[in-house]
Amino acid sequence: MTVETYMSKKVISINEEETIERALDIFKKYNFSYIPVVDDMNRFLGVVSEKDVLGIENWKANIKSIISSDYIKVCMETPKSDMIKIFLENPRFSIIYVVDRKGILVGLVTRNDILKLLASGDIFFNNNTLFDENISNIFNNPYLKKLLNCLHEGVIVVDNNTKVIFANRAYSRILGVQPHKVLNRFLSEIEPEAKIIQVLKTGVPMFEQTINIKSLGTIIVANITPLKMDEKIIGAISTFSDITEIISIANQLEKATFLNDFLAKELKEDTPLPESFKGIIGSSKKLKKELVIAARVAKTDSSVLILGESGTGKELVAKAIHDSSSRRDKPFVKINCAAVPDNLIESELFGYEDGAFTGAKKGGKIGKIEQADGGTLFLDEIGDMPLFMQPKLLRFLQEKEFEKVGGIKTQRVDVRIIAATNRDLEEMVKNKQFREDLFYRVNVFTINLPPLRERRIDIVSLIKHYTKVYNDKYEKNTDFSKECLEVFLKYEWPGNIRELKNVIEHAIVMSDDSIITLDKLPRYFKNLSDKQDEKLPVPPTKIKKLNDIIKDVEKQAIIKALDISGQNKSRAIELLGISRRTFYKKMKEYNIQ
Numbered sequence: 001m002t003v004e005t006y007m008s009k010k011v012i013s014i015n016e017e018e019t020i021e022r023a024l025d026i027f028k029k030y031n032f033s034y035i036p037v038v039d040d041m042n043r044f045l046g047v048v049s050e051k052d053v054l055g056i057e058n059w060k061a062n063i064k065s066i067i068s069s070d071y072i073k074v075c076m077e078t079p080k081s082d083m084i085k086i087f088l089e090n091p092r093f094s095i096i097y098v099v100d101r102k103g104i105l106v107g108l109v110t111r112n113d114i115l116k117l118l119a120s121g122d123i124f125f126n127n128n129t130l131f132d133e134n135i136s137n138i139f140n141n142p143y144l145k146k147l148l149n150c151l152h153e154g155v156i157v158v159d160n161n162t163k164v165i166f167a168n169r170a171y172s173r174i175l176g177v178q179p180h181k182v183l184n185r186f187l188s189e190i191e192p193e194a195k196i197i198q199v200l201k202t203g204v205p206m207f208e209q210t211i212n213i214k215s216l217g218t219i220i221v222a223n224i225t226p227l228k229m230d231e232k233i234i235g236a237i238s239t240f241s242d243i244t245e246i247i248s249i250a251n252q253l254e255k256a257t258f259l260n261d262f263l264a265k266e267l268k269e270d271t272p273l274p275e276s277f278k279g280i281i282g283s284s285k286k287l288k289k290e291l292v293i294a295a296r297v298a299k300t301d302s303s304v305l306i307l308g309e310s311g312t313g314k315e316l317v318a319k320a321i322h323d324s325s326s327r328r329d330k331p332f333v334k335i336n337c338a339a340v341p342d343n344l345i346e347s348e349l350f351g352y353e354d355g356a357f358t359g360a361k362k363g364g365k366i367g368k369i370e371q372a373d374g375g376t377l378f379l380d381e382i383g384d385m386p387l388f389m390q391p392k393l394l395r396f397l398q399e400k401e402f403e404k405v406g407g408i409k410t411q412r413v414d415v416r417i418i419a420a421t422n423r424d425l426e427e428m429v430k431n432k433q434f435r436e437d438l439f440y441r442v443n444v445f446t447i448n449l450p451p452l453r454e455r456r457i458d459i460v461s462l463i464k465h466y467t468k469v470y471n472d473k474y475e476k477n478t479d480f481s482k483e484c485l486e487v488f489l490k491y492e493w494p495g496n497i498r499e500l501k502n503v504i505e506h507a508i509v510m511s512d513d514s515i516i517t518l519d520k521l522p523r524y525f526k527n528l529s530d531k532q533d534e535k536l537p538v539p540p541t542k543i544k545k546l547n548d549i550i551k552d553v554e555k556q557a558i559i560k561a562l563d564i565s566g567q568n569k570s571r572a573i574e575l576l577g578i579s580r581r582t583f584y585k586k587m588k589e590y591n592i593q
């Protein structure tokens with residue numbers, strides 16, 4: 001049998017005359033890692049990789065200039081067994097390009113196709129040198145083992161006496177059993193009900209078998225195929241995937257879709273909001289729509305993800321959801337994932353046992369998760385959760401169970417999760433900075449808080465609200481001049497409501513008159529030329545240790561940046577050109593409130 005039967009024709013190739021810009025479009029659209037390049041007769045010339053393309057500065061350049069010769073190509077007539085051998089011997093390639101006798105590109109074969117091919121059984125008994133008639137010898141082949149161990153799917157092979165002659169790494173990952181515990185043992189003894197035994201007996205393959213392994217709480221879907229030699233069954237192979245997570249996500253999605261539809265029907269502009277939402281000011285349609293959803297979701301126990309730029313009210317909405325839920329009498333606990341240093345985040349979340357690490361408090365510590373038992377845990381800035389913590393958090397979200405750092409006892413808690421971020425989580429998932437499974441787990445329900453510049457109508461009510469709040473607080477009776485209101489309405493408010501609130505407080509504190517004029521507003525409200533006198537503070541002339549001088553300057557620079565940005569941290573971070581994590585670290589170090 002030749003390669004042709006196993007070939008996918010879904011190839012998008014580009015001509016050697018095309019530009020790099022076009023290759024980039026294809027990469028973006030189809031998520032490929034390589035694109036074949038052909039000449040004007042469709043003859044295969046080579047491939048370009050996304051990496052090659054990204055490294056090029058001149059995007060208008062010709063694709064011809066970066067064709068790589070680092071690829072594998074076979075002919076349509078190549079026997080399937082040879083192709084398998086090529087894959088086995090070149091583990092870094094995931095694709096083989098297939099051409100016809102004239103060199104014309106006709107399709108491709110992927111590494112995944114190989115698994116299907118192996119599972120089909122007949123391949124082992126072609127007339128070739130790679131495989132042996134003895135089934136044990138076949139699976140002793142180091143290349144074959146390597147390939148099967150690379151697979152995400154679990155693989156187990158038995159001979160006709162049900163003796164296990166091979167189990168790959170994914171087998172033990174999915175089922176939690178080390179291969180050496182099953183190798184050379186008879187399945188008829190250790191698992192007499194196994195479907196693979198039925199396949200051995202009947203010789204009839206079983207496809208897409210869903211098997212619930214209750215003892216592990218794992219659901220797998222398996223394809224089981226008999227391995228035959230001259231019509232005689234000499235063994236069977238089962239390949240399977242863990243679909244527990246997929247099923248649970250599908251269930252959640254179904255629930256969320258149902259809920260979404262339900263909410264969409266209920267969604268009316270005049271829907272009254274619960275009491276706990278009254279502190280959220282704004283009457284724009286954009287905000288109201290999100291608040292109505294939030295109020296409805298509050299009644300359920302679903303996880304909620306609140307998205308929005310810094311200062312748009314994510315925490316305020318999270319608290320309102322908690323306060324109108326059945327958990328309102330239990331704690332609302334917040335953790336800011338960006339503000340906690342990486343090495344402390346696990347113990348902050350899960351707590352630690354006595355003596356868990358040097359410097360640990362005597363008697364141990366209760367983590368945020370335990371503090372929130374019965375109530376709500378607000379995971380602020382979840383996009384900044386370090387990658388190493390993400391699987392641990394995921395496990396907790398799935399099982400509602402955790403162990404303290406340094407502890408062995410598994411604890412169970414009943415906590416509702418509300419997460420928030422101003423980062424683009426979907427993009428982070430694509431860039432492998434945020435785990436996809438965790439993303440789906442927290443993103444059961446999304447509330448999108450619009451920035452203030454997209455709902456300018458709310459600026460007026462917010463000014464009114466906070467003018468009253470700060471007039472009461474500072475026992476004043478001031479109001480903003482028409483000019484002030486005009487600039488407020490024109491301004492982009494990058495720091496959103498937090499910035500607006502700070503500007504109002506600042507102006508009210510600074511003003512002794514009944515009307516607040518433009519000069520009482522922060523400088524950035526005036527034109528840019530005014531900004532030129534903004535200079536970073538100069539270090540004092542008295543001789544201090546260099547380190548102390550640097551610290552002074554850093555502290556002053558942070559205070560200044562916060563001042564210029566109207567206490568908007570994201571903007572201050574941007575101005576300072578440092579990472580969010582460094583910013584929070586320094587704020588803590590210099591005790592800046």
Ligand SMILES: Nc1ncnc2c1ncn2[C@@H]1O[C@H](COP(=O)(O)OP(=O)(O)OP(=O)(O)O)[C@@H](O)[C@H]1O
Nearest residue numbers: 279280281282309310311312313314315316497498
């Ligand atoms: N709609 C609103 N009405 C009244 N006050 C609001 C509103 N939205 C936000 N605020 C106020 O603005 C400030 C910032 O809000 P909050 O901390 O909830 O924002 P956030 O989106 O969580 O910010 P960050 O992403 O920086 O943590 C708070 O003092 C909050 O009370």
